[in-house]
Amino acid sequence: MRLAFILGEITSGLRRNLSMVVSVILVTFVSLTFVGAAGMLQLQISQLKGYWYDKVQVAIFLCGQGSTSAGCASGPVTPDQQKSIKALLESPAVAQYVNDYHFESQTEAYQHFKEQFANSPIVDSVTPDQLPASFRINLKDPEKYQIISETFSSRPGVETVIDQRQLLERLFTVMNQASVVAIVVAGVMIVCAILLIGTTIRLSAFSRRRETGIMRLVGASKLVIQLPFVLEGVISAVVGAVLASATLWAVAKFFLGDVLAKQYPDTAFISPAQVLILVPLLIGLSVVLAGVSSLVTLRRYLKV
């Protein structure tokens, strides 16, 4: 009975305050979309980093079957060549710059590739023998990349030496800056949302002051009096969060998935399913900000 009563109060409150409710929904929608966008950028960064990025700086790719570079004219790397590269890595001349290194076989390379490009159709057309084996080197000083490059790039069996950081670092810087901008905008919008929810609840409490006055007199509990107002705010904010989540999912699906992924087939993009990780976060955030702002408002404007 009490639940039915509270639900009735909520619907009548939402109807009476429709324009304010719509503005709360829109403001939380926009602010949480920005929060989600920052989250998506971070997800995309970790996607691009792949398996090795945080562990090593330099990759020495060995010749495979399909290698076309000059160093690979004699065909795929032989076990002897591989051994001599490994010996060179461990020789004092090189080892002084190297923290540690890993050998990634073609099978392992295929595993890591599958993980990174899980959302891309390219994964189906790649087989382990198409991917080069590699030595992944963690340098003591990342700036000493040149030395490694000069030492190894002309060795037989080496296709190429790549400094992965240099390739991706600038892109990541841009993406991180974009995240910061998104978070700042989101912060401003969240302040807006909190104030707007507060104002909405204030108006709602004012327009229903007769009812709440009588409720107090006949001994309705604080919960019954205040819950409809809190839930009004929370429901509008959650609707905003759901809209924001849907928007982010649509961006991942239709923009990243259908447009960008076709233009850049060799880039690993996040999948719409990964974006769904952000949904509980956004809804949780909307509940917290609506709950907090409505409780603060009610404490001031709806004495029990």
Added chain:
Amino acid sequence: MIRFDNVTMVYDKKARPALDSISIEIERGEFAFLVGPSGSGKSTFLRLVLREDRATAGAVYVAGQNVARLSSWRVPRLRRGIGVVFQDFRLLPQKTVFANVAFAMQVIGKNRGVIRETVPEVLKTVGLEGMGHRMPHELSGGEQQRVAIARAVVNRPGILLADEPTGNLDPATSQGIMQLLDRINQNGTTVVMATHDDDIVNSMRKRVVELGSGTIVRDEAKALYTSMMPAVRPRRLGEPAAEERRERVPSPSGAGEEEI
């Protein structure tokens, strides 16, 4: 049922207190008029009983409980035991008579079956049988006040506070309302009514407590609106009135309940 022990209420430190160390007891089942000019402290008295405010000094006991000591989540339970009626009725204009009375039961979680059964019963007691579907603006003032009384007593409170319930009504209608309040009182509900209406006070011959400038200037049983005695001996601080020396109702909560 209601006991004030040296209660002082100060709203503004610079002005005189709204209530100045008053002590009074109203027994269970009693009918008491609270009279006195505007500003004499009648409304403050009612607000303290309802714990809308806490006394600056002294203690207010309602049904044996010191209301100032109630934690805020227990205040609703106190108020469920008190019905209140106002001069301006305070009905919800967009709800029918039935819904207005039912509202008081809904918000404290009574189930639908009980509400459907109880509300028509109460409407019958206040003389509004079959008018449950009407809207408040379709009713006369007296009828509206009857709805308000129905709402105040529907949860069977032990105390009914009425703040000038006849202030907006003509004398004949007022008499009807008073008969109703008297009937409610005879069913065991303690009634405290603040009023300016001398005809009513005189015709009822009930206990009259007269407040003036925050003090009790008169407390007589079966009294009239104006004093029958030529002069009133001012009572000493904390001295109970004659009517209060009756046997006290033992209170369930012993703490802070010592006799004066």
